[in-house]
Amino acid sequence: MERIIMNDLLRWKQSKNRKPLLLKGVRQVGKTWALKEFGRMHYINTAYFNFDEQLEYKQFFETTKDIDRILQNLMMASSQRIVPEDTLVIFDEIQECPEALNALKYFDENAPTYHVVCASSLLGVTLSKPASFPVGKVDFLEIGPMSFSEFLLADGAANYASYLKNIERFEPIPEAFYNPIYEKLKMFFVTGGMPESVRSWTEDRDVERVQYILSNILDAYVRDFAKHPDRKDYPKLSMLWHSIPSQLARENKKFLYKVVKEGARAREYEDALQWLCDAGLALKVYRSSAPGLPMSAYDDLSAFKLYLVDIGLLRRLSLLNPSAIAEGNRLFVEFKGALSENYVLQSLKPQFEAMPRYWAVDNPRHEIDFLVQRDNDIFPIEVKSERNVTSRSLQKYKEKYKDDVKLRVRLSLQNLRMDGDLLNIPLFLADETDRLIGLSLEIL
Numbered sequence: 001m002e003r004i005i006m007n008d009l010l011r012w013k014q015s016k017n018r019k020p021l022l023l024k025g026v027r028q029v030g031k032t033w034a035l036k037e038f039g040r041m042h043y044i045n046t047a048y049f050n051f052d053e054q055l056e057y058k059q060f061f062e063t064t065k066d067i068d069r070i071l072q073n074l075m076m077a078s079s080q081r082i083v084p085e086d087t088l089v090i091f092d093e094i095q096e097c098p099e100a101l102n103a104l105k106y107f108d109e110n111a112p113t114y115h116v117v118c119a120s121s122l123l124g125v126t127l128s129k130p131a132s133f134p135v136g137k138v139d140f141l142e143i144g145p146m147s148f149s150e151f152l153l154a155d156g157a158a159n160y161a162s163y164l165k166n167i168e169r170f171e172p173i174p175e176a177f178y179n180p181i182y183e184k185l186k187m188f189f190v191t192g193g194m195p196e197s198v199r200s201w202t203e204d205r206d207v208e209r210v211q212y213i214l215s216n217i218l219d220a221y222v223r224d225f226a227k228h229p230d231r232k233d234y235p236k237l238s239m240l241w242h243s244i245p246s247q248l249a250r251e252n253k254k255f256l257y258k259v260v261k262e263g264a265r266a267r268e269y270e271d272a273l274q275w276l277c278d279a280g281l282a283l284k285v286y287r288s289s290a291p292g293l294p295m296s297a298y299d300d301l302s303a304f305k306l307y308l309v310d311i312g313l314l315r316r317l318s319l320l321n322p323s324a325i326a327e328g329n330r331l332f333v334e335f336k337g338a339l340s341e342n343y344v345l346q347s348l349k350p351q352f353e354a355m356p357r358y359w360a361v362d363n364p365r366h367e368i369d370f371l372v373q374r375d376n377d378i379f380p381i382e383v384k385s386e387r388n389v390t391s392r393s394l395q396k397y398k399e400k401y402k403d404d405v406k407l408r409v410r411l412s413l414q415n416l417r418m419d420g421d422l423l424n425i426p427l428f429l430a431d432e433t434d435r436l437i438g439l440s441l442e443i444l
Contacts, residue, residue, distance in 0.1 A: 001154045001195060003030065005143045009038045012139060013115065020104040020116040020134075022094070025143040026280045026309055027224065028217050030195040031119040032092055034143060039088035043115070047080040051100060052093035061099035067111040070103065084113035094118040105134035122280040123227075144350060145193030145310040148185060148343075149431045155202050157184060164429055168439065170418040173426065178415065185428040189331045189339055190322045192312015193346070207322045214316040221281055236272040244282065244306055245318035248338035252365070253305045254287070266302075273306075283307040283345060288357035288371055291378035291404050295354050295371070305358060311343045329386060329413060332427070337385035340427060341369055344383050344411055347430035348372055356381075359397065366393040374437060377406055381433070384412035394422065407440050409433070418443065 005023075012021055025031050039046030049057050060073040071082050071089075082089055094101050100118075107116050122142075146154070152161040160181050167173075173181075190210065191197045197213045200206060225237040243260045247253060257264040276282040287303035288295060308314040315331075320339075324330045332340045348356050352372045359380065360367040370381040380397050394408045398421075408422045411433070417424050423440050425433060 001146070001150070001199065003034050003037075003143070003150060004147065005034050005141065006038060006041070008141055009034070009117075010042065012141070013042060018112070018115070019108045019137055019139045020118065021139045021141060022104075022118045022120060023141050023143060024120055024122050024280075027121055027220060028194060028196060029143055029145055031143055032090075033195065035088070035090050035092075035117050035119055038117075039090065043088040044083070044086040045081055046088045046090060047074070047078070047082045048090045048092065049074060049078065050092040051096040058097045058099065061097060061103050065103060065106050067103070067106050067114070071111075071114070082114070084111075085115065087115065089114060089116045091116065091118040093120065095120045102134060105137040108134070108137040123275075123278055145312075145346065146195060146198055147193060147347060147350070147431050148188050148428060151188045151191070151193065151198055152181075152184060154198050155184065155187075157181075160184065164432060167416070167429070167432065167436075170416055170423070170440070170443075172415040172417065178426070181428045182413070182426075186325045186331050189311055189315060189343065190325055192310045192315065194310055194312060197312055210312075211316065211322065214312055218313060218317055224279070230271075233272045233275070236269050237276065240269060240273055240276060241281070242317070244308055245314065245335065245338075247306055248314075248342070249318075249335040251336055252367075253336070253338065253341075254360075255304050255306045281309050283309065283349070283355075285345065285355070285370070286357050288359050291359070291371060291380070291401055293373070293376060293378070295357055295373055295378070299357065303360075307338075307342045307345050309346075311339060311346060314342050315339060332385040332413065337383065340385040340411075341383050343427070344381070344430050345370065348381070348433060351431075351434040361396075361400075366396040368393055368397050372433075374434065378404065379407055379409055379437060380405070381409045381411065383427075384410060384414075386413060389414055389424070407437060407444065409437065 012018060023031050023035060036046060051058060060070050064070060075082055091100055107114060149161050163177055191201045194217055197210050200209045200213055222238060225234050239260050246259050247255055257266055257269055260269060277284050285305045286299040288298045289300055290298050292298045318335060320334055345356060348370060354373045356370040356372050358369055359371055368380040369383045372379050372381060380394060382391060382394050389410060389412045398405050398408060410424045411427050411430055412424060413427060414424050416426055418440060421444060425436055
């Protein structure tokens with residue numbers, strides 16, 4: 001498999017101001033594989049240490065802060081060579097050894113020639129409660145589920161991935177490309193972007209195995225709820241988690257606590273909900289009152305939508321059977337288009353620095369699925385799960401904010417085209433949204 005994170009890791013290696021790197025991400029998203037593969041590709045050798053599996057390594061960090069002594073002990077205990085510049089040192093599950101986390105400060109200050117990378121879950125470092133976090137002494141990267149572009153590469157369709165990445169003109173995509181890529185996208189809605197699920201499909205073409213893998217990942221996440229500092233919040237976390245498909249199945253997808261439990265109040269569940277978001281398992285999209293900067297200044301903190309970290313996990317949690325792949329565009333329209341929205345959010349999140357928002361007004365109701373910030377401009381993005389894209393919301397938004405609207409964007413099953421200030425992007429091109437917006441602005 002190929003992961004885009006490799007480009008970021010290579011830039012880290014080549015940086016003159018390189019610091020020890022902490023790679024964050026949810027469980028089973030491919031952190032360890034990415035770091036080991038990076039070491040294999042770009043270093044003479046890799047020295048790997050897992051603080052969850054090899055508890056004895058923790059004592060080397062508890063007795064001294066001297067980096068030379070620490071590395072000498074690690075080499076003797078593991079029989080692995082560690083050479084400055086030539087060796088990638090990987091500390092996996094570093095949240096299990098707070099002293100090792102603290103020692104990153106001394107790697108940065110006293111041993112900058114050593115290339116050190118660490119893997120941790122998004123909440124792991126916080127929950128480990130290190131005595132002193134090495135603020136300013138660590139670089140950070142975050143890895144998410146595989147994108148559709150990465151899925152194409154893994155599925156032996158590099159030609160399609162290359163074609164999409166190099167589109168420069170707003171003209172219809174030929175059916176010879178459109179139709180097979182559309183079918184690949186439907187399969188991506190089944191597998192999602194969790195690496196083990198994708199690998200199982202690309203190697204074995206076994207849908208039942210994909211189902212089993214996704215179920216295991218969901219079960220593992222539920223077991224992680226027990227790690228919440230307050231054990232009494234475990235039932236709340238479970239109810240919140242399992243309510244997400246129901247929340248998204250409604251026409252108005254605004255999160256309602258009463259869907260979690262009849263009579264539930266925000267103050268009872270907000271800490272548990274924030275834990276899910278901090279863990280990266282749920283993605284919170286706030287309603288914006290207006291397209292202004294900074295976006296956070298216009299957030300309605302009482303109104304938000306909640307999505308899952310991965311489209312495949314949402315489909316599995318929703319108990320939508322993979323057989324829907326054979327039923328036309330059912331995968332895209334099921335749950336009021338929630339699967340399509342979740343997929344688009346996953347695609348947009350790594351492309352834009354600020355988390356997307358959404359916009360809505362009532363009487364009559366109009367809603368824009370996502371607002372994204374590109375440089376100092378806000379762009380409205382509507383997601384349509386069918387070829388029928390009739391909607392008044394984008395027009396209403398333009399009428400209300402005509403002085404601020406440079407371009408409107410729609411992601412749908414229709415072909416690529418520009419209609420005045422309206423850019424229609426096929427759903428399978430969602431990973432190229434930022435680039436295509438840039439091309440559009442050059443034309444307008």
